[in-house]
Amino acid sequence: MxxxxxxxxxxxxxxxxxxxxxxxxxxxxxxxxxxxxxxxxxxxxxxxxxxxxxxxxxxxxxxxxxxxxxxxxxxxxxxxxxxxxxxxxxxxxxxxxxxxxxxxxxxxxxxxxxxxxxxxxxxxxxxxxxxxxxxxxxxGRIRFVGNAETRIREDVLRILRFFRFWARFGREPPDPVGLAACATLADRIPSLSGERVWAELAKLLVARRAAEALGAMAESGVTDRLWPGSTDVARAVAVIGLEQSLGLQADAVRRLAAMIGGAGGAEPAASRLRLSRAEADRVRRALSVAGGPAGGDPERRARIYRTGSRAYLDARILFAAAGREPADTLVHDRDVAQEWTPPRFPIGGDDVAALGVPPGPGTGRLLRLVEDAWIADDFTGDAAACRAKLAALVDQGRQQQ
CATH class of the missing domain: 3.30.460.10 (Beta Polymerase, domain 2)
Incomplete structure (x- = not known):
């Protein structure tokens, strides 16, 4: 300054x-x-x-x-x-x-x-x-200037700002007068543009007291007005705790995904909040990727290869946050997701064409079969091994014709 x-x-x-x-x-x-x-x-x-x-x-x-x-x-x-x-x-x-x-x-x-x-x-x-x-x-007192309801009627976004500033700066319990005004006027939140709602919510979700603020918002009926469909504040609060216990940076998009009540709610929420394409895709993947426990490191690596490390970790954290698994089992998932770099599949369409296979859907089918086998072998095969597997599949197909 x-x-x-x-x-x-x-x-x-x-x-x-x-x-x-x-x-x-x-x-x-x-x-x-x-x-x-x-x-x-x-x-x-x-x-x-x-x-x-x-x-x-x-x-x-x-x-x-x-x-x-x-x-x-x-x-x-x-x-x-x-x-x-x-x-x-x-x-x-x-x-x-x-x-x-x-x-x-x-x-x-x-x-x-x-x-x-x-x-x-x-x-x-x-x-x-x-x-x-x-x-x-x-x-650390968060209070409206003058009459709380008057301030909110002037700009309904102030409901979210009340909770966002409390989540960041609040040291006392939320002001009861402000809380009451937010509850009274919460039904006006759908009148706001989605961009404004998400801009405030994204900041709130990574604030110091985000978990407590979400609880107060739920009690005031605010979270039910954020998008069409249900919200799962308890799961979002659990994700906040898991991120902290795992030493992960606060992640607004992951916490938002946890708030959405099931995979079917991803589209309505993303549309209402006008999420970016990347944000919406991440929310969809977090809610649709299977988050069940992996059987071992080869399966972890296989799932990370297919979904991406971030989507895998998002899904695992959301799975644990739903109470389906102890939090300490996520430590190894975090380590593998952060430390392992998925390799590049070593062959492509040119290798199929070199074996005399005409262009068409068969090329993709053959490559998928070889890739599935390569993944099942924990990515140990090099290009030569994958070409040998491919040649064997092509020979087998010709013998069956």
Whole structure:
């Protein structure tokens, strides 16, 4: 926050008498001594004036959300979002019509949570217009600004943000007033875009207190509104515990797969959340790949070869999370999945053609038979051995004709 990019933005504004302060997450994280992510700045100056002053100082300007008063000023290749102070004129639960203001308290009053309604001068002076944000941030209290139901009706996504911020920062039990408001308005969650829901849920799922937050969401009826079909919060909580016991990095997509109630729920959930193609494919595989215990390392390697190491480990963890197997049996699965690199099948279609087999479906059938035998032999056969097996199959087929 004191580096040259931010300093350049503040200097461009201050040189013309424009006041500006850091706002929101970067202030909260600075107060808590956490690493700073995105830099957000607010000012009473209108976006047109911000752009003119920034350009006059030689800085690049991108009007990223000018209708809401936001422009991105780029200094030394670092983006700094600068937003004009605002008040809400009209809201519909998904988006707001805003009017610009020069009142810092009005801007603070429209924010979601008290710990996000903090402002910071470049000299280090913290401003807390609500009068609760600084104490709440330091105490790990997650509370809505003003009336909880009013804040949620302005933007229903704030239900998920309440639980997400509690999962990350909360040190006290969830605020009962906030919980009650989330429960009352949970039926509005389907009105949100899937992208927004998944963006919040993905962050929540890897937060420090994700398991407890999911439990509170389930009790409030929130998880039942995330996508069509059932949810399995207990299995997701179990997966969180298994990942921790195995020393695995928190994985939002694996935890999401665990939340989905069975393989049949993969498509509705992926469609509702607008998952990327890779995310949706991983969820499908995690829920469809057989996760039963392997008989030994050759079978483990065979299954990893056919499904991929990540899909194999996902399925095994979900299988254990359903209470079908002790968690300690997964340690060796983890080690094999992480340490063994599947080899490449050493022959292909050219080898079949070299034996005089005409192109067609028979080529694939022969290669699959040889590959199955190669896998059954624990991948020990080299190219010569596989070609010998292939030649034997071709001879056998000709003798049977």
């Amino acid at each position: 004191t580096d040259s990019p931010a300093a350049a933005v503040f200097a461009a504004l201050a040189a013309n008498g424009v006041q500006a302060r850091f706002v929101g997450g970067c202030v909260r994280d600075a107060v808590l001594g956490l690493p700073i992510g995105d830099l957000d700045v607010c000012t009473p100056a209108r976006p047109e004036r911000v752009m003119a002053l920034a350009r006059a100082a030689g800085l690049k300007v991108v009007p990223t959300g000018i209708e809401h008063g936001t422009v991105t000023v780029v200094a030394d290749h670092v983006p700094v979002e600068v937003t004009t102070l605002r008040r809400d004129v009209e809201t519909d639960g998904r988006r707001a019509v805003v009017a610009f203001t020069d009142d810092w308290a009005e801007d603070a009053a429209r924010r979601d949570l008290t710990l996000n309604a903090l402002y910071l001068d470049p000299d280090g002076t913290v401003y807390d217009p609500i009068g609760q944000g600084l104490a709440d941030a330091r105490a």
